Amino acid sequence: MSFLNPTYLWALLGILIPIAIHLWNRKKIVTIKVGSIAMLSASEPKRTSSIRPNEWWLLLLRIVIITLFAFILAGPIIKSTEKKESLTYLIDPELLQEKGVEPLLDSLPSQALRIMVSGFPLLEDYDVETNKSYAPTYWQMAQEMETLETDSIIVLTKGLVTGIRGMRPALAKGINWLVVDADEKTTALVEATVLEDSIALLSIASDRKSLVYSKANIAKNSEDIKFNTAKDSIQIHGNWVEQRIAKPLKVLIVADDSLSSDLNYIKAAYRAVERYLNRPIALTRVPKIDSLALEAYATLVWLSKNKLENYPVPTLVYRPDSLANQLIVQGNTKKTFFLTYRLNSENIVTEHLPEKLVELLSLHEGVSEKASTYDQRTIDAKELQTVKLNQKSDRKYAAIYDLSLWVWLVLGILMGLERIVSKYRRQ
Numbered sequence: 001m002s003f004l005n006p007t008y009l010w011a012l013l014g015i016l017i018p019i020a021i022h023l024w025n026r027k028k029i030v031t032i033k034v035g036s037i038a039m040l041s042a043s044e045p046k047r048t049s050s051i052r053p054n055e056w057w058l059l060l061l062r063i064v065i066i067t068l069f070a071f072i073l074a075g076p077i078i079k080s081t082e083k084k085e086s087l088t089y090l091i092d093p094e095l096l097q098e099k100g101v102e103p104l105l106d107s108l109p110s111q112a113l114r115i116m117v118s119g120f121p122l123l124e125d126y127d128v129e130t131n132k133s134y135a136p137t138y139w140q141m142a143q144e145m146e147t148l149e150t151d152s153i154i155v156l157t158k159g160l161v162t163g164i165r166g167m168r169p170a171l172a173k174g175i176n177w178l179v180v181d182a183d184e185k186t187t188a189l190v191e192a193t194v195l196e197d198s199i200a201l202l203s204i205a206s207d208r209k210s211l212v213y214s215k216a217n218i219a220k221n222s223e224d225i226k227f228n229t230a231k232d233s234i235q236i237h238g239n240w241v242e243q244r245i246a247k248p249l250k251v252l253i254v255a256d257d258s259l260s261s262d263l264n265y266i267k268a269a270y271r272a273v274e275r276y277l278n279r280p281i282a283l284t285r286v287p288k289i290d291s292l293a294l295e296a297y298a299t300l301v302w303l304s305k306n307k308l309e310n311y312p313v314p315t316l317v318y319r320p321d322s323l324a325n326q327l328i329v330q331g332n333t334k335k336t337f338f339l340t341y342r343l344n345s346e347n348i349v350t351e352h353l354p355e356k357l358v359e360l361l362s363l364h365e366g367v368s369e370k371a372s373t374y375d376q377r378t379i380d381a382k383e384l385q386t387v388k389l390n391q392k393s394d395r396k397y398a399a400i401y402d403l404s405l406w407v408w409l410v411l412g413i414l415m416g417l418e419r420i421v422s423k424y425r426r427q
Contacts (some may be wrong), residue, residue, distance in 0.1 A: 001403070009072035015260060018062035022055065061418040070410040076403040089152040090116040092136065092157035096128050098182050099141070104156075116155065117143055120148060138163045138177075142386050156180055159384060161377040168389035176386040181208070185375045189239040190367050193246050199225070200246070201236065203363060213371075232346050247359060249281040250296060252313075255303035259318060262303055265343040265353070272354040273301040277363075287361030299360045303339075309337075316359045327351035 003009065089112050095101045096115075103278075105113065105123070113123035116136055138157070145153055152174065159179035184207070191202035196218045205212045218225065218236065226235040234243045251270060255263045267283060269313040284297075289311075294300065302308050308317055314335045316328070324340035326345055331338050337360065343353070361387050 001076055001078055003071075004077060006074055008073035008075075011073055012067060014070065015063045018059055022059050051153045051182045058418070058421050061414060061421060065411060065414050065418060066416070067223045068407055072404055072407050076407060078403060079403045086150070087152045087154065088148055089113050090120065090145070090153060090155045091123060092155070092180075093128075093131070094158045094160065095156060095182070098180075098184070100182070101156075102179065104180075116149075116157070118144070120144075124268070127211055136163055136327055136392070137165045138384055139166055139169050139386065141248060142171060143169050144173055145175060146171055148173075152176070154178060155384075156181055157384070158376075159361055159378040159381065160375065161379055162372050162375050164379065164383070168387060174388055175386055177381045179366045179381045179384070181378075181379060182345050182376075184208075184376050188374045189236060190370045190374075191364060192234055192236065192243045192307050193363075194220075194243055195246050195383060198233070199243070202367065204371050204374050206374055208376060208378045211371070211375055211377055237400045239390045244281065247280055247298075249277075249298050251281060251283050251299045252289075252294070253283060253285040253301045253303065254287070254306075255285060255301070256305055258305075260304040260340075262318070263350050265345075266301060266303070266357075268352045269348060269357050273357055273361075276354070276358070298362065299357070314362060316357075316360060327353065328356045 061191045080311055084148070089108055091113060093115055109120070110124055112397065114120040115123060115126045115130075133177075138155075143212075157172075158180050159177070163174070184205075187203065187205045189201060193200040193202075195217075198219055201216045201218060203214050203216070205214065218223050224236055226237075227233070228240075232239055232243060235241075253263065253266070263285075270283060272280050288306065294311050294313050300311055300313050302315055302317045304318075308315070310333065312335075314337070315331075316337050316339055317331065319338040319340065319342040320342070321338065324338075327340060329338050329340060330336075337356075341347075347353075404422070
């Protein structure tokens with residue numbers, strides 16, 4: 001037994017109080033007057049204790065009561081070392097959807113199987129149906145694995161590319177990653193854009209090695225299309241997807257006369273984008289921006305030496321940079337991009353200027369987040385390994401049990417007993 005606040009054990013000196021009281025409480029000598037002592041016989045003098053044997057029990061009770069009260073102040077606890085698992089298996093929740101994994105899980109000890117989610121619950125306590133499957137962030141979960149009471153950890157995972165986020169952590173505990181080949185292939189419709197006479201479909205197909213987007217157009221009166229009651233979603237080949245109305249593509253251009261040649265190349269690139277998308281793009285050139293509603297424009301092209309402000313639309317700004325190795329680079333904000341050098345007939349082809357302009361149009365906003373749920377690309381187990389620190393873990397896993405409640409119970413009983421004895425002995 002140990003104490004949380006051993007300083008309060010100084011209260012044990014209080015046991016001296018009942019001892020002093022009992023020693024001080026001596027019987028008074030009573031003098032009896034007699035007329036004659038002729039008939040009394042002499043006896044040997046004999047010393048007797050002032051505390052009778054039955055009063056020793058009362059003294060002992062009071063000493064124990066003070067001792068228990070001091071223990072309560074000090075916070076009595078018991079530490080018991082718990083048994084650690086020598087080996088723990090963590091299962092990627094994505095693997096629970098694979099039928100081929102069941103024989104593997106059945107061959108492993110159930111008490112060592114845990115799910116790689118926050119808290120690491122046991123597999124037998126995890127409800128697959130009520131808990132949504134998702135790809136965990138592997139390295140973030142690896143940091144939480146340091147708290148597991150185990151000697152070794154083996155992680156069975158799909159090793160999805162989408163699970164790699166952040167920096168590779170450095171841990172003292174060794175983790176062995178095993179990537180299970182599921183050979184799963186997924187296809188899904190991620191976007192449907194309503195055009196004038198058709199619907200543009202964007203689909204995704206993914207397996208362990210690749211992620212491919214594909215486009216297709218389908219007529220509005222096709223029998224394969226079903227609309228919901230609200231007319232905001234459509235069903236195509238059994239897949240429901242939210243439909244988007246294709247807005248007119250407008251590009252606002254602010255250009256100086258000194259960059260007129262660059263402006264011509266920009267216009268030619270947008271004409272190529274029109275043919276690729278099969279959608280008209282309206283180009284509007286203005287000398288400066290006063291009170292224009294910029295939200296109506298898909299892109300702002302700034303070929304001017306005037307000061308640029310932060311605008312709420314994707315903006316391509318001419319800012320020459322002799323050290324840049326790309327024609328268009330990310331700017332200082334999410335929606336700002338820099339055109340790093342002058343355009344000519346060669347670099348607009350080698351640097352894929354039309355493709356860059358398509359990205360600035362943000363035609364498929366939010367598609368990347370949807371596609372991540374269908375991304376089945378995997379990485380090698382070596383890429384998942386964390387950095388092993390060269391230090392030994394001296395962590396001891398112990399359970400702490402508070403004894404204060406039991407001490408209070410015994411103290412109450414003894415105090416009641418002490419009152420009964422003291423009343424009987426008139427102490």
